[in-house]
Amino acid sequence: MNYVNFIYIAFGGALGAISRYILSTWIYNKSQQIFPYGTLAVNIIGCFFLGVFYTLTLEKSVIAPQIRIMVTVGFLGAFTTFSTFSLETLNLVKENNISMALLYIVTSVILGLLAVWLGTVSANFFNKLGERGENIAQD
Incomplete structure (x- = not known):
């Protein structure tokens, strides 16, 4: 390399x-x-x-x-x-390789959207955990 x-x-x-x-x-x-x-x-x-x-x-x-x-x-x-x-x-x-090209397009778009959605869901989950932790620490 x-x-x-x-x-x-x-x-x-x-x-x-x-x-x-x-x-x-x-x-x-x-x-x-x-x-x-x-x-x-x-x-x-x-x-x-x-x-x-x-x-x-x-x-x-x-x-x-x-x-x-x-x-x-x-x-x-x-x-x-x-x-x-x-x-x-x-x-x-x-x-x-038309079928591979179409598979690549569909897979990239669908999995990309799914990954972004899962990322936002995960981030929101951890944000809520952090907020709960802050609320517990403040009590």
């Missing part, structure tokens, strides 16, 4: 996370809507740039592997993991 790659990934990831925050917040503030336009825009922009960068660097290999990993895994990975999900799904379709 090349540990130097971790530095490139971390640097790209920091820039991607900051860029995501700035762009999604700016869009949210401009739209002032309930619909998450900022996140949607970040996901779609990230997908577009991952498609462009992946295709250009895969076909031409003109970019150093460290830069490729910094941009794809680091920057775009932190900017939006949805882009990676979309690329992997597209690759399954290109390999004519």
Whole structure:
């Protein structure tokens, strides 16, 4: 394992996370809507740039592997993991694994929603336990 790659990934990831925050917040503030336009825009922009960068660097290999990993895994990975999900799904379709692509889509969305829901339920449970503990300590 090349540990130097971790530095490139971390640097790209920091820039991607900051860029995501700035762009999604700016869009949210401009739209002032309930619909998450900022996140949607970040996901779609990230997908577009991952498609462009992946295709250009895969076909031409003109970019150093460290830069490729910094941009794809680091920057775009932190900017939006949805882009990676979309690329992997597209690759399954290109390999004519349509059923696997559909399974990946449905499983990712359903399990993702379920995991978020379970996370919120768990957090609420622990918050209530904490509140009960505080109430008992105050008595």
